[in-house]
Amino acid sequence: MKQHYSIFTLARNAVSYHEKWTEAWRSPDPKPSYDVVIVGGGGHGLATAYYLAKEHGITNVAVIEKGWLGGGNTGRNTTIVRSNYLWDESAHLYEHALKLWEGLSQDLNYNVMFSQRGLLSTAHTVHDMQALRRRVYAIQLNGIDSEILTREQVAEYCPILDCSPTARYPVFGASLQRRGGVARHDAVAWGYARGADARGVDIIQNCEVTGFKIENGKITGLETTRGSIGAKKVGVVVAGHCGVLAGMAGFRLPIESHPLQAMVSEPIKPVLDCVVMSGQVHVYVSQSDKGELVFGAGIDSFNSYSQYGSPPVVENMLNALTELFPIFSRLRFLRQWGGIVDTCPDASPIIGKTPVENLFFNCGWGTGGFKATPGSGHVFAHTIATGEPHKLAAPFALERFTTGYLIDEHGAAGVAH
Amino acid sequence: MTQVNRLPHGGRVDSSKPLRFVFDGRPYEGYQGDTLASALLANGVVLVGRSFKYHRPRGILSAGAEEPNALIQLGQGNRSEPNLRATQIELYEGLVAESQNRWPSLTTDVGAVNSLFHRIFPSGFYYKTFMWPKTFWMKYEHFIRRMAGLGKCPTEPDPDRYDKLHAHADALIVGAGPAGLAAALAAGRAGARVILVDEQQEMGGSLLSDRQAVIDGVSAAQWVANALAELRAMPEVTLLPRTVAFGYYDHNLVSLMERVTDHLPPTSPEALNQPRQRLWRVRAKDVILATGAIERPMVYIDNDRPGCMLASAAQTYVNRYGAAPGKRAVIMTNNDTAYQVALDLVDAGVSVAAIVDARENAEGELVATARARGIEVLGNHAITRVGGKLAVREVEVRRLTGDGKSVSSDGRTITCDMVLSSGGWQPTVHLFSQARGKLKWNQDILAFVPDKLLPGQNNHSVGAARGAFALTDCLVDGFAAGTAAAHAAGHTEPAGSTPVAGAEPAHSPMREMWVMPSGKPLGHDGKHFVDYQNDVTAADVALAHREGYRSVEHLKRYTTMGMATDQGKTSNINALALMADLRGVAIPEVGTTTFRPPYTPVTIGAFAGIDKGDFLDPIRKTPLHSWHEQHGAPFETVGQWHRAWYYPKPGETMHDAVNREVKAVRTSVGIVDASTLGKIDIQGPDAAWFLNMVYTNAWSKLEPGRCRYGLMLGEDGMVMDDGVTSRIAENHFHMTTTTGGAARVMAWLEDWLQCEWTDKKVYLTSVTEQWAVIGISGPMSRKLLSEVAPDLPLDDQSFPHLSFRDGVVAGVKCRIFRITFTGEATYELNMAPSYAMHVWRALMQAGEKYGITPYGTEAMHVLRAEKGFIIVGQETDGTTTPQDLGMDWIVSKQKPDFLGKRSLQRSDTKRPDRKHLIGLLTEDPNEVLPEGAQIVAELKDKPPMEMIGHVTSSYYSPNCGRSIAMALVKNGRNRMGETLYMPYDGKVVKAKVTEPKFYDPEGARING
């Protein structure tokens, strides 16, 4: 039984100088075989394992992570959570996730600090406004919260945003999703890991998958840097490295891996209470609970596997930031990093079966999959457990690139995070 | 004014130039050459800040970039700036500084109650609580946010200017200590182009605080002065003091930030006449990293009390700034370097109560000298208590026992007002690591040192930056690296000989000692700080380990160790050594966290430089822009362009003006500035083949002199751009693209040519700005043109629709295209931009009798919508096929291939009931739907409702006398006559499905 986390247990442990806390998850050696092996210890992989155990009673499960938990995009992203997507398929999937976010801390008994502080997407041209209206009307008719703000309302909602009509790209208005916000990324990985571990899932770090064992078109196990592991089913959730893993399994994915950068400023007292995203003046920003401004923009255009971006992108990002928020000019940026994002041609994920029987992939979340973490894990667990796609995941099958049933979220998504 | 701790002698500050400054509302005085930190110390101020989490009182730990504690809000009003390190702020007359993160004052800070509850606030406590009741997180968070943060953001925009530039060098040398200066001398004398940078105001590095060293027979200070004088005289050498090299990127690109005016009173004329800071992007053939080393504090109990300082920092304050950090020091060390500090202090008249040395047998030259000078040396001892809260008052020391893991039960109290500690030195490997070099552990100096370089990154770490601390080694290293860099760049002039250092005392071995026992279990009474700013203690590291956050990255993220504004410069090694100990593995096995840019935080505004406001993105204006302006047109932003939107006459609304313009085109003649259209000149023997590939229709048979409309698809079969392309000659075409899509199309075409069709001979040139375009459209357009171009035959035979002719219009050579976007007879006159205004005026004048009417983009949109012509990006959104638009006629069935063809064969793309472009007529003819309105077939009381499409274009059409709209609707072509619903903004509008053509469906008006 896991130690319960609460203010009372904190106080009780304070008496013993916090020396009685136990580890949040075990670090077992891999067993010879599992019912399900999840490759990739990011948020999506860990959530999948958690829901496999919790919702489907499948507990003979391992999560295999080549480095440390959450060390991929989960621990590098700017944590924007929203469900204001244009197309029905996406809206329902991300809204499913958003609903899970709303009870996640309690479900996991781990505070993931999901902060529904509101998310503002600004429009800067007449055309932007049309696209924005189209998206908001669609979201509303899907029964999801979203509203349109005029320039005056934007200025009131986020007073430090430059709304002057003389700006190079003046703010025309914005969409607002009040239920959108941010969460604490590491806590999501750790909370799911702890929850999965409590239900019997083995979490194995520092173990890289180097190959698959496939017999007669069916998966039977994996090769790893810590030996072979047998598996009845395998779910691969490795984000930027999905192309590499698909290669090991003998098929290709319509995915390109790009660096995506983000950065934080030094911590300051609260100045920005919501998330602001602008597609035209390309940047998005929020302020962490620690006080750092967290911001990012678009991908580096070259393909790469090194978690490292190029400096011109940073310049453009900071440029855009001071344009929208002239008062940030004298602040300093503190830390810059990159992750490798798996971008799909239609900017939507791929969830489901593969040409190899019992091998499932969940990837292609690109620049915007953090927000989906609980939903993605939830539908993927269902897909693995039942062998058939969850109804919310079905449209996102790999076959859509054969049929042409694309779910193109580029056009109306603005900044895709 | 009393500078109580200013030393009577020594230091490089200029006591003839006193400067007044204010800290927390109180006036003080310092000298030219002081930092804010040295000036505060000289004034006896030791309490300067509060820590992030516990609001513990803090003093000054260091004398440089690594400072975690002394963070300052500097300046006032729109020039106020948070989180600056007092150790790096140069004093100027009138400086105003304030401490941060305290309320109401630094000495009585209410936030310090956190300290009382510290027992229930260990690392990561917030993950374990604030979860009940469920909806309360936002309330807790509000509170937490207000407690967190450090300084304050300015409330007004930044009034200062910034600059940025590129530079190239044979050798970029980072750090102007002995190693860097030696490197610069060697490279500069050999004739190389050198950039030497140092983050400090004065170059010289450690030599500026060194009173013992002798180089080439002169004092260190003299040698520095000589070296700088020599370097300054070299034309190819650039010296950049006050400049930090903060980022090392691929292919030896290093970013520098130069603080140009930060040391000046901000409103002095000298400051206002220059950019405040300058961002340099330097591409260097070789980078010489002479970045020195950073001293580690020792982790003893309550090692954060104001007055606890790095030993070397105290030495710097005394020797370089002539400011004593206190009157009486206790020094805690595990190595020899602190002994020299003790000797320098004593020399300067500051008393040293004792040196507490963790080593069991502290012996050697320096130890002996210290003893000889009467300094008490307590070997094998530890500090076990620090007395005093707002300032150190005393310490207790005890003998170490049991392998240094415990202490004797009896202690001795020593009165002192500062505790100086040295836990050894960590080479400043940040830039080396940013360049993705690999580190290795050196057990002798207990530090990580550079090991392997990443190929393509050409750099050399020299002197202390590679763990070679002796002065001789620094000089030899630096000189050799400078010579090598110059030679590699082909510069071989004689460079003289390596500077020679005088004799240096030998150093005895260190003791590996990561935490000093205090007689109580860690965390039980008092705190052993590892990361000062973020209040991470040795007990927190142990907690992280206990809870399984054992990877160095988990340790960092769980405890926030190393994530403060100092990025762990003084704490990282201590923390990971503690973790290694807990895990029972060697330190290198734990590894370091990634060193990320920037080395020290850099100003955001400097990255924008001058690229802000109107320079954020160039504003593109047509050659006729001023005319539109003079005629009152508001402008619409389309991509980077500003296009005339409509031309209101006095008293007219937009609606009135647009109706008038639209009507004029249909009844007489309108004139439009279409210069923004993207234009690409395409030449080469494979040009026709190329067009066949990038457009859906066939181009081979198009005759020279003729024009054709084309659709371009993406690989996914979706429409990406459209436009008219004309054949100028057999191997020469003139392509037009949409205004907004021009750059994208150009890049797309080049991508195919350069990456896929490399054997084809096709050459593209963007000529968007080489041709101005004036369109005249309407029944009178031919008549008008004939008057200004009398030599041009205009009958339908000689100049049919979809052809072009070269001719002279109003005396100007023009290329005239007969194509239409309004459905009326239209001539698009292309000419050199400098003549455009002349031609426009001539047309206006000649057209006056016909009531020629300038029309803007809005009227243009209405006109084309009346005809059902699409706009890419409006009727399409990246999910629209030609068939969806009802444009199957433009997709060749014969061509073997074109981009997107294969995708059009996919089952879903072929589906007959996809979304089709249709027309919508609202029930109320005066109701103009908003573009973007969603469409439902079955209306429900409330969402969710199934959407079947959306309105893509919608206008009031004066020619139809009602509103018109186009929409993409599921299976729309089979819904003709159906009524659909548009619920939006709390209302529902009904409309009937029609063909998306509202005016002149037969196209009869094309010939005027």
Ligand SMILES: Cc1cc2nc3c(=O)[nH]c(=O)nc-3n(C[C@H](O)[C@H](O)[C@H](O)COP(=O)(O)OP(=O)(O)OC[C@H]3O[C@@H](n4cnc5c(N)ncnc54)[C@H](O)[C@@H]3O)c2cc1C
């Ligand atoms: C800078 C940045 C900003 C972003 N901002 C946002 C945002 O604001 N909002 C949002 O919703 N999304 C955002 N994203 C996207 C989001 O981070 C990702 O979509 C999401 O976190 C992906 O989670 P994951 O668990 O699938 O992948 P990851 O967290 O990357 O996990 C994949 C794991 O697989 C492991 N792995 C790889 N190969 C192997 C192997 N062979 N064997 C074993 N393990 C392997 C990796 O080590 C990694 O830990 C951002 C991404 C980046 C990089």
